[in-house]
Amino acid sequence: MKYFHIISFLIFFVLMGCQAKRQTPDDVINRYYRNGKFNGSILIAHKNQIVIDTAFGYRDFNTKAALTKETPLYIASLSKAFTAVAISLIVEKGLLSFDDKIEKLIDNLPAYFHGITIKQLLNHTSGIRDYENLLIKEGLTNSDVIHWLHSQDGLAFEPGTKFQYSNSSYIILALIIENISKMSYGQFLTTNIFKPLQMSHTTVYEENASIPDRAIGYNRNKIVDDYSILTTGDGGIFSTANDLYKLDKALRAGQLLSKKSTELLYQTPILKNGSNSKYGLGWFIEKSSGVMIAQHTGGLAGFRSLFWRDLKNNNTIIALTNQGDAFPIVDFLNDIKNTLK
Numbered sequence: 001m002k003y004f005h006i007i008s009f010l011i012f013f014v015l016m017g018c019q020a021k022r023q024t025p026d027d028v029i030n031r032y033y034r035n036g037k038f039n040g041s042i043l044i045a046h047k048n049q050i051v052i053d054t055a056f057g058y059r060d061f062n063t064k065a066a067l068t069k070e071t072p073l074y075i076a077s078l079s080k081a082f083t084a085v086a087i088s089l090i091v092e093k094g095l096l097s098f099d100d101k102i103e104k105l106i107d108n109l110p111a112y113f114h115g116i117t118i119k120q121l122l123n124h125t126s127g128i129r130d131y132e133n134l135l136i137k138e139g140l141t142n143s144d145v146i147h148w149l150h151s152q153d154g155l156a157f158e159p160g161t162k163f164q165y166s167n168s169s170y171i172i173l174a175l176i177i178e179n180i181s182k183m184s185y186g187q188f189l190t191t192n193i194f195k196p197l198q199m200s201h202t203t204v205y206e207e208n209a210s211i212p213d214r215a216i217g218y219n220r221n222k223i224v225d226d227y228s229i230l231t232t233g234d235g236g237i238f239s240t241a242n243d244l245y246k247l248d249k250a251l252r253a254g255q256l257l258s259k260k261s262t263e264l265l266y267q268t269p270i271l272k273n274g275s276n277s278k279y280g281l282g283w284f285i286e287k288s289s290g291v292m293i294a295q296h297t298g299g300l301a302g303f304r305s306l307f308w309r310d311l312k313n314n315n316t317i318i319a320l321t322n323q324g325d326a327f328p329i330v331d332f333l334n335d336i337k338n339t340l341k
Contacts, residue, residue, distance in 0.1 A: 025052050028335045033057070037328060040215075040321030041069055043241035045248075046340050048314035053242065059215040059322065061222045072201050072214045072238035073320040074227045075305045076298025079237040081247070082189055083173050084122055084282025088261045089192055095180050098122070098264075105176050108146060112154045118176070120159050121169040122281040123269050127155035130166045132234075140229040141207075142171045161272035163279060167234035174233025185232040197250050199243040205236050214238055217302025220326035225302035235300060241318040248309055248316050266294055266311070297329055304329055308337075315340055 025044050029052065032038040039057030043050065059067040090096045096105075098119040103109055105118075113128070120126040129152055131145050145168055156164055174185045181188045186204030194202050203211050207230055217226040230236070250256045251265070265281045278285055283294040291312045298305040302324040308317040317336050321327045 023335075023339055025336055025339045028332070028339060029054070029056075032327075032332060036220075037326050038319070038321055038332070039218075039323040039326070040067060040073060040319065041071065041241045042320075043245050043316070043318045044336065044340075045245065045314065045316040050245075057323070059213065061216075061218055062224075065213075067215060067322070069242055070201055070213075070240060072203065072211050072240060073305070073322055074205070074215070074217065074235075074300070074303040075237050075239050075244070075307075075320060076235050076300045076303055077167075078239075078244070078296050078298045078305045078307050079233070079235045080170050081282040081296060081307070082193060082237060083170050083177070083233050084265060085193060085247075085251075085256060086177050086185075086188055087118065087122065087173055088257050088265065088281070090177065090180055092258065092261055096176075102172060102176065105179060106172065109172070110150050110152070112152075116159050118173070119269075119281070121173050123277060123279050124163055124165050124169060125160050125269055125271070125277065126166060126169050127157045127159050127162070127164070128166045128168045128172070129156050130164070130168055131171075132167045136229065138228040140231055142175060142231055142233070145171050145231060146175075158272075160269070163271065163277040165279075167231075170234035171231055172233070177233075185236070189237075193247070193256065196256070197243075197246045199239070199246055202237065202239040202243045204232060205238055206230065206232065211238050215303075215322035218323050219302055220323060222323070225324065227301045227303060229300075235298070239320075241320055244307060244318050244320075245316060248307075248318075252311070252314070266292060299324060299329075306333060308333060 029042055033056045041055040042052055044052035055067050055069045057067050059065050059071045100118050102116050103114055116126045131148055135148050177185055177188055186206045189204055219225045251262055266285050268277045268280050268285050271277055283296055286293040293310055295308040302322055304321050304324045304327045306319040306329050
């Protein structure tokens with residue numbers, strides 16, 4: 001009996017210790033902010049209910065202008081989800097097929113692009129070389145990227161055989177959207193996605209675009225490292241965590257796309273070696289124990305972004321920062337996920 005009481009006593013204190021150590025999302029976020037690792041906005045939804053919707057720090061460190069939940073931040077590669085939805089909308093209208101060959105849709109593409117399909121652009125199996133890290137310069141446009149692709153000696157691999165992330169592929173998708181819709185990429189997204197979802201703080205950064213009170217990009221030392229290029233399709237969008245959550249809810253509810261089209265966003269291709277790629281249409285996909293995760297990160301200049309979606313349990317984590325390299329995205333995501341278990 002004495003040993004039973006001792007064991008019970010120990011179990012009680014172990015359980016109490018576990019409860020004491022268990023952190024909330026607020027605990028994690030505040031710790032990252034206090035340690036200088038996060039300046040930006042965060043939205044977290046648990047089982048379809050918002051549990052965190054807040055902003056920290058400055059949109060402009062030089063003027064000390066506060067960063068609010070309404071402050072647009074550059075979302076970098078999270079823009080690819082919008083491009084994929086835009087293409088899917090055009091497919092639903094019967095103006096395009098995922099199996100269409102891209103040389104039939106754009107005239108000024110390199111000859112070595114022959115045979116690449118829309119879907120291969122979307123899921124990064126096209127073999128088209130990535131311009132990023134090789135061509136970035138202030139004022140870079142989609143036309144500059146196409147010109148650079150003409151100077152390359154061919155594809156990196158046979159289309160459909162491998163996965164290789166390619167920002168260039170999504171620039172071509174933006175040009176296809178423009179060719180078919182007869183609208184600029186920004187106009188198409190505004191008309192067909194932003195306005196229907198009332199995403200009032202979301203804008204495509206095109207030439208002469210004005211985004212009032214947007215965040216300025218900085219590095220970890222608070223030195224300006226602002227966004228300064230003009231490519232679209234692969235990036236180019238400023239948004240807020242709350243606006244991105246509107247996209248999340250709309251996709252879950254079938255508000256933008258049909259159920260079939262939405263499911264295609266999360267379908268990953270089988271590669272030539274028989275393995276499944278982990279990228280669908282605009283989303284990295286993880287499947288485990290009946291749970292599907294659709295997620296994406298983004299980063300350029302002084303901006304980093306995270307959009308993580310548990311499609312089964314209705315959990316969402318969105319984080320946007322304008323102090324880019326100060327933010328350890330993977331550590332933050334893992335810490336937040338632990339609080340939602």
